[in-house]
Amino acid sequence: MAPGKFESVEQLLASKNSDAPVFCHHPRAYCTIARRFVQGFPGKVLYAVKANPAPAVLRALVQGGIAAFDTASIAEIALARDVLPDADCSFNHPVKARADIAQAYAKWGIRDFVVDHADELRKLFEQTGPDIVVQVRVAAPNPDATISFNAKFGADPQDAVHLLRAVRKHGANAAISTHIGYQTLAPHAYASAVRLLTEVASASGVRPAYINMGGGFPSVLMPQGLTLEDFFRAIAQVHASLPDVSGIPLRCEPGSALAAPGGSVLTQVLLVKRDAVYLNDGIYGALAEVPHLHKQPPTRVLTRDGACRCGAERAFTVFGPTCDSVDTLGVPFALAGDIREGDWLHIRMVGAYSQTLITDFNGLGRHEFALIEDDA
Numbered sequence: 001m002a003p004g005k006f007e008s009v010e011q012l013l014a015s016k017n018s019d020a021p022v023f024c025h026h027p028r029a030y031c032t033i034a035r036r037f038v039q040g041f042p043g044k045v046l047y048a049v050k051a052n053p054a055p056a057v058l059r060a061l062v063q064g065g066i067a068a069f070d071t072a073s074i075a076e077i078a079l080a081r082d083v084l085p086d087a088d089c090s091f092n093h094p095v096k097a098r099a100d101i102a103q104a105y106a107k108w109g110i111r112d113f114v115v116d117h118a119d120e121l122r123k124l125f126e127q128t129g130p131d132i133v134v135q136v137r138v139a140a141p142n143p144d145a146t147i148s149f150n151a152k153f154g155a156d157p158q159d160a161v162h163l164l165r166a167v168r169k170h171g172a173n174a175a176i177s178t179h180i181g182y183q184t185l186a187p188h189a190y191a192s193a194v195r196l197l198t199e200v201a202s203a204s205g206v207r208p209a210y211i212n213m214g215g216g217f218p219s220v221l222m223p224q225g226l227t228l229e230d231f232f233r234a235i236a237q238v239h240a241s242l243p244d245v246s247g248i249p250l251r252c253e254p255g256s257a258l259a260a261p262g263g264s265v266l267t268q269v270l271l272v273k274r275d276a277v278y279l280n281d282g283i284y285g286a287l288a289e290v291p292h293l294h295k296q297p298p299t300r301v302l303t304r305d306g307a308c309r310c311g312a313e314r315a316f317t318v319f320g321p322t323c324d325s326v327d328t329l330g331v332p333f334a335l336a337g338d339i340r341e342g343d344w345l346h347i348r349m350v351g352a353y354s355q356t357l358i359t360d361f362n363g364l365g366r367h368e369f370a371l372i373e374d375d376a
Helices: 009-015 027-040 055-063 074-083 098-106 118-127 157-170 187-204 228-241 256-262
Strands: 004-006 022-025 044-048 068-071 088-091 112-115 133-138 145-147 173-178 182-184 250-252 263-273 276-279 299-302 313-319 333-336 344-347 368-372
Touching: 004 009, 009 022, 009 263, 009 299, 009 368, 022 055, 027 044, 027 055, 027 228, 027 256, 044 256, 055 074, 055 256, 068 074, 074 088, 074 098, 088 098, 098 118, 112 118, 118 157, 133 157, 133 187, 157 173, 157 187, 173 187, 187 228, 256 263, 299 333
Parallel strands: 004 368, 022 368, 044 068, 044 250, 068 088, 088 112, 112 133, 133 173, 276 313
Antiparallel strands: 022 263, 145 182, 263 276, 263 344, 299 344, 313 333
């Protein structure tokens, strides 16, 4: 099957003449979630390119109103600018090579950087001019995150105070940021982070140019009864209630929450063995994020002609195609009990940390790609 555009996954299957797994982009879904963030978040929204840097994703998000990007490398800056030549890019990796800092500043015109350590700040000053904004990233404790990022990045509050003062002393503009963790499940965690950043900024005596809330908004793991708007509302309310920062602009930089809804994977069943299903895609392919979700993404079982199997569901262990026993999706999947070899699983909400992590381990990395016009 040549890469192409299809009205639906069912139409794709009807046209398919190979057994390779397919990563499906649903541009309409990317566009819809982008508009939701742009209209709902009480500030500026940057897309974290690392979540899925595919041009199809970037184009759809731009169509939905995204014009700014959280980039972690020169390559990601180039990708964003290729899709949107005047894209507003921030170099938001806390640890950067000197050559990359210099190139970002001189060649790409980047004026927004992040640090969480005095030596990184010194490195930044030595490779740029004073006409930059330096975000000081603060570690924000958050038990409601599925994965915490604080072990790797983020200054403790006392060190962050010193960093903010050092930025001001150098003559650059200071901002303050955090990332409260992957798939954060409670709106109050964002409110707590705003309070923490406010305390740090107040203690430093530096009025930040903006407050960056980072990412971590839930996608697949959105708790029942909550919506993204509940998270936006919690941030807006606490921000407005704090006189020291209520007039300071807000930012966020979601990755998974913007990328996940627009990506799906079609993967074929190679074998059904008792209560186990073996697929031709797995964690070394486009399903690398699934084990970290601790939850089955929305999944359908389709026959070769696109019909949906609707037998009574039962629990299966799902394995990928490699010879590594670790290659399993990590949680039981509830699938139609009449599933059989040659069927296809259509796994939705897997647009983030998926396509970009495909490997050729065991020589099994072949994937096809398609644009699907429905809403995923």
